[in-house]
Amino acid sequence: MAKADMLGESLWDAYSNKVTTLMNNPQHQGEISEAEAESRGNQLIVADFGAESCGDAVRLYWEIDPSNDVIVDSKFKSFGCGTAIASSDIMTELCIGKTVDEAVKITNIDVEFALRDDPDTPAVPPQKMHCSVMAYDVIKKAAGLYKGVDAESFEEEIIVCECARVSLSTLREVIRLNDLTTIEQITDYTKAGGFCKSCIRPGGHEEREWYLVDILRDTRKEMDEEKMKAAADAGATGDFANMTLVQQIKAVDAVIDESVRQFLIMDGGDMEVIDIKKSDEYIDIYIRYLGACNGCASSATGTLYAIESTLKEKLSKNIRVLPI
Amino acid sequence: MQVYLDNNATTMVDPLVVEAMLPYFSEQYGNPNSLHKFGTSSHPALAKAIDQVYTALNASDNDDIVFTSCATESNNWVLQSIFVDMVLNGDKNHMVTTEVEHPSILATCRFLEEQGVKITYLPVNDQGVVEAHTVRSFITDKTALVSVMWASNETGMIFPIKEIGEICKEKGVLFHSDGVQAIGKIPVDLQSLHVDFVSMSAHKFHGPKGIGALYIRNSQKLTPLLHGGEHMGGRRSGTLNVPYIVGMGKAIELATTNIEETAAKIRKKRDRLEDAIMQISDTMIVGNRENRTPNTILVSVKGVEGESMLWDLNKGEIGASTGSACASEELEANTAMLAIGADNELAHTGIRLSLSRFTTDAEIDYAISHFQNAVKRLRSISSSYATQQPTKGGEAKDCELHHP
DSSP states (O other): OOGGGSSOOOTGGGSOHHHHHHHHSOSSBSOOOHHHHHHTTOEEEEEEEEEGGGTEEEEEEEEEETTTTEEEEEEEEEESOHHHHHHHHHHHHHHTTSBHHHHTTOOHHHHHHHTOSSTTSOSSOGGGHHHHHHHHHHHHHHHHHHHTSOGGGGOOSOEEETTTTEEHHHHHHHHHHHTOOSHHHHHHHHOTTSSSOTTTSTTSSBOOSOOHHHHHHHHHHHHHHHHHHHHHHHHHTTOGGGSOHHHHHHHHHHHIIIIIHHHHHHTTEEEEEEEEEEOSSOEEEEEEEEETTTTOGGGGTHHHHHHHHHHHHHTOTTEEEEEO | OOEEOBTTTOOOOOHHHHHHHTHHHHTSOOOTTSSSHHHHTTHHHHHHHHHHHHHHHTOOTTSEEEEESOHHHHHHHHHHHHIIIIIITSSOOEEEEETTOOHHHHHHHHHHHHTTOEEEEEOOOTTSOOOHHHHHHHOOTTEEEEEOOSBOTTTOBBOOHHHHHHHHHHHTOEEEEEOTTTBTTBOOOTTSSOOSEEEEEGGGGTSOTTOEEEEEGGGOOOOOSSOSSOGGGGTSOSOOOHHHHHHHHHHHHHHHTTHHHHHHHHHHHHHHHHHHHHHSTTEEEOSOGGGBOTTEEEEEETTOOHHHHHHHHHHTTEEOEEOOGGGSTTOOOOHHHHHHOSOTTHHHHEEEEEOOTTOOHHHHHHHHHHHHHHHHHHHHHOGGGOOSOOOTTOOOOTTSSBOO
């Protein structure tokens, strides 16, 4: 929030002139009938996406020349808001003249870009990017019908944010490389989640298979596990300072068992490790004396010195031992 | 011609109200709390405004009507202070409201839930109204407050405030009503029924924005929301907004004098518009017209998405409103529309037309003709009215992606 956000932007003011013009007067609105296509020796494909009860629905018509798979004409019908109608209109325009294989490569990003007045200014406000996704979905569906394959087969990777077309693999990579910890950071780095917001968490405008919150949580968990594994590996090679607390306690116990405990037990005493705290300079190991060691004069002098120097030698020169 | 049919959002300030306010900006600008005559000279006008508001609502002299900045403040005040008085400093932990309240109630309730208060959101029937008996069944001995709107901003439907008031009185539970959409539109007589608190806002009845009030029955306890000076008997601090209080007094007087007569005139125009819309095929009006504020129509037009409809009406210089999810910042469907639940399409096709006493017959004629044209154009584009059916396998599963 800042001065620019104090007065919310008017939705319609953020539409490009092209969106406004096409909403007011769509160029390819209408139908192509089976009979019309047949009379020209062409094949008609009609695909629906969405439904009135969802808030937007589009019906795409393709008249295809079967000799070369070229879409010779295309029309649409749309139940939706202004940006849905304008997106559908520009979608049909982008399809005309292309082969089915070429058309299936048209994404929602292309649709939105074609609606821009100038290349640097978005055609629609962020929450309306979603409308162009419908265009992309219905093209895949039409192509699937023509080629007799499932629409999903045109998608090579898992797209998490459809508005910005950000894939699962990209998200995982960006979270890792940049050590991202919040959804806001993910949106800043990838644009994912910055538009209709459905992909952020369940309960948004659309139900999704993947949500950013889950991807972030799972990736962070993987990163933590890797860090721990790295620390464990560091333990094996003797890098005490980089071990986890549990590993450090285990390492200290191992040294005590090997080189210290037997001498304490001989004198009727023992000790236990209470805690380990790391500061910039020292690694402080808090211990408690047990049995005869408790109150023994040497426990604060000679014995303590022996324990500390053994641990220093075996684990890290920064160790201090503090009896409590 | 420009036609403003969004009077449930806000209204034009009546020029007579502006005229009444004008002397209190640059002529009589004193602080009414000051001892000198600059301050005290505004007292007669303030006293008159207070009289006008009490008279308009038939409030008793034992009641308080405290001026606030808006109804959002009044609503926040009641809910947050009942929380302080009866939950934090009492043994209650529950409030009852409805699914269709204004965001200033619903968002405050969610805030209170975060503070540990249990909130019951009452459902509405297919008319969009909470039935009084459901209120009774949810009141427990831990209930501090029942808050139910007097009339709906979206549908105009009038809630059974008298019956709910009796139930609350019998159960010994405080009762608040957000009266924003009722006051100035239908007669509101606060001595003819039992309600503890009523919120109101001047800009809904041709007064200025930025001034509202909270009615408090019998001057009962309610911890202030705004602390500060001793303004309004210490109930609501902040220098009295003299011109706006004067404006609100004048506006409520104008809106409630002969209200039955004025309402009948508005209703006649509204019914004419509604009848014309019902002539269009596949339209559905929400709520029985007899139990609605006389100025409001909520209509669902099959095959025409609400924002598109608003767009085409706007091209014809007609201002209306839609609850369509597509027209909202967060693409969230309007809670009131969803709560009515008559069909999911209402959430995407609902158009609200709300008249005022300034709406003319010529404007209604103009609106009817533009409404018909907009429906015709948008249905010609709409996939809902396409004739060529999809290729086999190309049909959409109903709502394959979205929440219904």
